[in-house]
Amino acid sequence: MNDLSDNDLSGNGLPQTLLAGYRNFMSGRFTDESLRYRELAEGGQTPETMVIACCDSRSAPEIIFDTRPGEIFVLRNVANLVPPYAPDGEYHSTSAALEFAVQSLHVKHIVVLGHGRCGGIKAALDSESAPLSPGDFIGRWMSLVAPAAEAVSANTLMTSGERQTALERISIRYSIANLRSFPYIDAQEKKGHLTLHGAWFDISTGELWVMDRKTGDFIRPSSE
Amino acid sequence: MNDLSDNDLSGNGLPQTLLAGYRNFMSGRFTDESLRYRELAEGGQTPETMVIACCDSRSAPEIIFDTRPGEIFVLRNVANLVPPYAPDGEYHSTSAALEFAVQSLHVKHIVVLGHGRCGGIKAALDSESAPLSPGDFIGRWMSLVAPAAEAVSANTLMTSGERQTALERISIRYSIANLRSFPYIDAQEKKGHLTLHGAWFDISTGELWVMDRKTGDFIRPSSE
């Protein structure tokens, strides 16, 4: 099973498109920013912002925010969800990343970045879909927003597209509420050292909608 | 706690650097690829590769592989770890992402992308460090590689830099082994429908080292 596939003509096993892209990176961006990379290696990373984004191939935060290396610390999981605080001794990748970002890197901002056409949100709304695997990890993971999914699904006067967008935005607010269930996040926010943000990216139009922290509504930045 | 911070001059709450970057994206890359984004929105994503990378702000796979939107499905957690298969009904963000990528999107490749100077790996090696938080989520998460960390730490003839690189690479192989503990991943790999890859990125030099699937060694791609 370890034979080289058709993609492995160079003998090292990475897909050719990734290797070709890597060579572009080296001859382009890395050459331009080699000093910055060296400094970031020697001095360590000091990002001011953590972004919690979806795994979706169409919503990479480094692309959407055109960030430089070292600028944002990025957690990505299905549907950019933050589970509630649960110090139960289990493995929690989200909680570990939050602890690292806030307690060690002292980021000043956490941005929960959702997006349209999210497959995880669609799965949450699609109640009659069969599990993908016996373990049904997607079903279990998306059950975090099950009550909201049920409330949204109940409104059959909205189109399926409108229900999808509604749940995408509700789950961003839900994740932000869960962020505040972490004692050190709540404390840092109350001290004014940490700000929590929500944003939603429309893949089709490129529009970025930003959550108003007072009302929870998503609006377009005024100076866009 | 909802007062606008100094960054909120535009009244919408996102850090100014992200908003400025987003405007660059819209006037540049999105304008160039607007048709592709629209097609990806309407037709859905069909990435051929999943990348499991670290949250580190210096190792974004979209940058290192210069990928286009829709090309890679990306999970990011601290130290790019894959826990072993555990269908226990708990919330598993990593398992959910794997299930979505392999069972729903039918990716052909999974790349575990590690990198140098990884803070998570450093924490695993630094046994006398106090927990960052009472819940100690980082400690719990990195305990996935605790036996390997102990073995590496015991070798005092290696420098601390060598021990760090050694554990970074051991943990990539460990994550790939854990990928195979997922029954559907093992089955797809055996059928030749899925290939598992390891890679390690040197932040300082930009070098990409690719894991040889026969030996487990990390080598430089031949044509680089």
Next chain:
Amino acid sequence: MNDLSDNDLSGNGLPQTLLAGYRNFMSGRFTDESLRYRELAEGGQTPETMVIACCDSRSAPEIIFDTRPGEIFVLRNVANLVPPYAPDGEYHSTSAALEFAVQSLHVKHIVVLGHGRCGGIKAALDSESAPLSPGDFIGRWMSLVAPAAEAVSANTLMTSGERQTALERISIRYSIANLRSFPYIDAQEKKGHLTLHGAWFDISTGELWVMDRKTGDFIRPSSE
């Protein structure tokens, strides 16, 4: 009670701002289009489109669509609603306007134009509000969308702004469905002689969202 108010310095009773505006019209637009007005007077109106819009002072269709005189036949009522077909011998201003537009003027398009921040829709969502008048005409009129208002109000996970937008769009679809309850409209549409459209105007940003006739979703025109 017929004494002239402060606004009546010119002795004719119209508010001064309207008189001043009328003089602008006469020296500007009417002068430029006097031939067109004369032709429209002598030949009669032949608009191809009927627009059903809200009374709201911020959403005049002639402004939003920058139309010329004679171009659109315009019905305006609170919340741009179309009641269902009811040939009961009562006075129906909406039905009379539809009959005139479709049966006499033979318009080819009917556009139901809603808008954000609609006071009528807000009244429909605000169930505990007291009637404005003993007759409660607003309450009775908005009861046309009462079932939808209840369904939307039930979802308390959406913000009040999101609920408002949701009901504004649902009621546009509702009005379009009611248009089809008129036998002659249904017949003309089926023959391909008449097309029904929905649109929603965002007062704050000026954005126009157009209803996709297949899905009912509201989207931005592609070439905007």
Next chain:
Amino acid sequence: MNDLSDNDLSGNGLPQTLLAGYRNFMSGRFTDESLRYRELAEGGQTPETMVIACCDSRSAPEIIFDTRPGEIFVLRNVANLVPPYAPDGEYHSTSAALEFAVQSLHVKHIVVLGHGRCGGIKAALDSESAPLSPGDFIGRWMSLVAPAAEAVSANTLMTSGERQTALERISIRYSIANLRSFPYIDAQEKKGHLTLHGAWFDISTGELWVMDRKTGDFIRPSSE
């Protein structure tokens, strides 16, 4: 029946002339008044005047009075009629709009704006015309002025044009009288908080004739 018509080249369904006009609006007037639109969205509308006008495509009050967004609240129906007060629990779009304008927005003026060559008035005078539809909504709606239409028609010494203008002006006075049948309108007018106006627009010449509130005559504004 959902096939796209010839007008739907852009795929979104609005007639091309409206979309082109909308683009003019966005690049012109909306750009000039974007701040005003934003303020009107956030602060709500506060029009001082309600205008009751005809659906006719040639008599848009925003054009004739060259008004700015937010300035006039506009009801439009066939022949700018106000039915008498009837708190019977039926759907009354005119009464709902009046209630909203006077009781909620507290407008200071109501202007009934008629115009020449009105198709609704012509239908009322043309007694032998067959109903346009089995429900005969136009006939029923225009029956509001049937006694006046009969009286005018009986005067065969007037030309048909004179009879038309006569009924157009009589029906403006009739609508103003019906406005006073609404208890809260009568009360506000008697307190001096609300003024009722009549006006008649000549499509052919652009002339505006204003009703003298003492005599009911229509005269040209003195300073025109």
